Amino acid sequence: MPTAHIDTFARDNLPPVDQQPDFLFELPELQFPAQLNCATELLDEHIQEGRGGRWCIRGPKDHWTYRDLWERANQIAHVLVQELALVPGNRVLLHAPNTPMTVACWFGIVKAGGIVVATMPLLRAKELKPILEIGAISHAFCDASLAAELQDAAQAVPGLRHIMLFNTTEDASLEAHMAQHSSAFSNVNTASDDTCLIGFTSGTTGIPKATMHFHRDVMATCHCWPRSVLKAHADDVFIGSPPLGFTFGLGGLVLFPMSLGASTVLLEKAGPAQLLDGIRDYGATVAFTAPTSYRTLAARGEEVRATKLRKCVSAGEALPAATRALWREATGIEMIDGIGATEMLHIFISSTEEDARPGATGKVVPGYEARIVDEQGQTLPPGNVGKLAVRGPTGCRYLNDSRQKAYVKDGWNITGDAYMMDTEGYFFYQSRTDDMIVSAGYNIASPEVEEGLMQHPAVLECAVIGVPDAERGQIVKAYVVMHPGYAANAEMVRRLQDFVKQAIAPYKYPRAIEFRESLPRTQSGKLQRFKLRDS
């Protein structure tokens, strides 16, 4: 296929063909042409078809139409090509909170044939440095408020030639440069299998893994889950908390609304309280956030009921049945749960509100296939717990990484999750395969114990791990954050233990319970059980 990349780094570092997953393109909407630039599809098309005057992105400071975004993205593409000597295929770091300008940079980079590497805003120099190195990043756009950490990281990375700051009044700002350029730009005619984004995996230990995604992958995610499960429309207003450096946020807050011609609300700070304010103030109808955020917001159900919110998507972590029920009772809204992964770009198992089953993530999203396999990769019959294996139009391509062989086996993506599929094709999350606790010979999945605890009114959040024990190998230990107003004492420990014994098989109860003020989480909101293990 005719690549437009002059800098062939991404293509040169793709996993060998025999280590890549199978890709499925059976659906009619997945017939991609040889040349495809996803920025043209998601942005320019709206202008050409007369929708330029519709709202596209709103935030506390800016309200932009599709045309406003298009003009700014075009100017940014000119700055990259004419002033910063970007050639197609170069990697551009995007280090900024969720703002309209961040999205303009995203599209400017993609229009110019560059590869976006978007990062979590709170990353420190120490975490940015390996990203700069692994991605061989040549350019960076950075919100001025986050410049110090990036500049610090860049000192030891000579390959990073240009850092341009925005959201500042300095003369050298990106905005000042943009003002010198035309608001029209002719998008680079990339191949549908040219890489346009590299997503770094969030939050676990060790060296970050860089996942490569093509222009066609971006469009495939827009054509699959949003159409068959989310079913939003052009008049919906999207909102949510995940950062754009996390593909959950990029899809839910930018790609999906734009693929529909809908509008999106970007909040720089999106804790539960700010999210509720945003939902109310902007009339948001579709929300994307993590299970704990819904759990906290459920306490303000009456206020949520008074808004226009109608669709609530939960992903990133397992959604406990208790949280689904709590949210429905508090707000009247049935949640849409979905499992996605950075390697897969977005959600591949999920279900609509009508098909939701408590405790199940859902069914496989049309366009994807999923099965449960044993250690040898053999398919297990329904009702058995095993490893989740998936394939579809998107899949794992680590950038020059030996861990590719662990994620992709026989063409299937092995997500690292233990799941069970029932006879109707519903998939039930058990745990991460490495979060299985083995106590006195029993397999105990951490989330199951957490779910049992969470049904107790005193428990705001909790995390369960296995800790070494001379007699049992491991015992179940729970870290619990209490709702305000409950006493964290020995009596409460006993009460919680008794409660869990009533809720699930008694042998799974937490033999140890420790109270905490908060739990360690990644910037994408995921519980870091390994940090508790090491503590």
Ligand code: 3UK
């Ligand atoms: C876990 C879930 C149970 C699961 C993501 C939606 O989370 C995303 O990507 P990550 O690479 O993590 C992937 C892993 O997270 N997980 C995610 N969603 C669920 N477990 N139920 C869920 N609903 O262990 C998975 O392997 O950070 C989520 C869209 C895009 C994403 N990147």
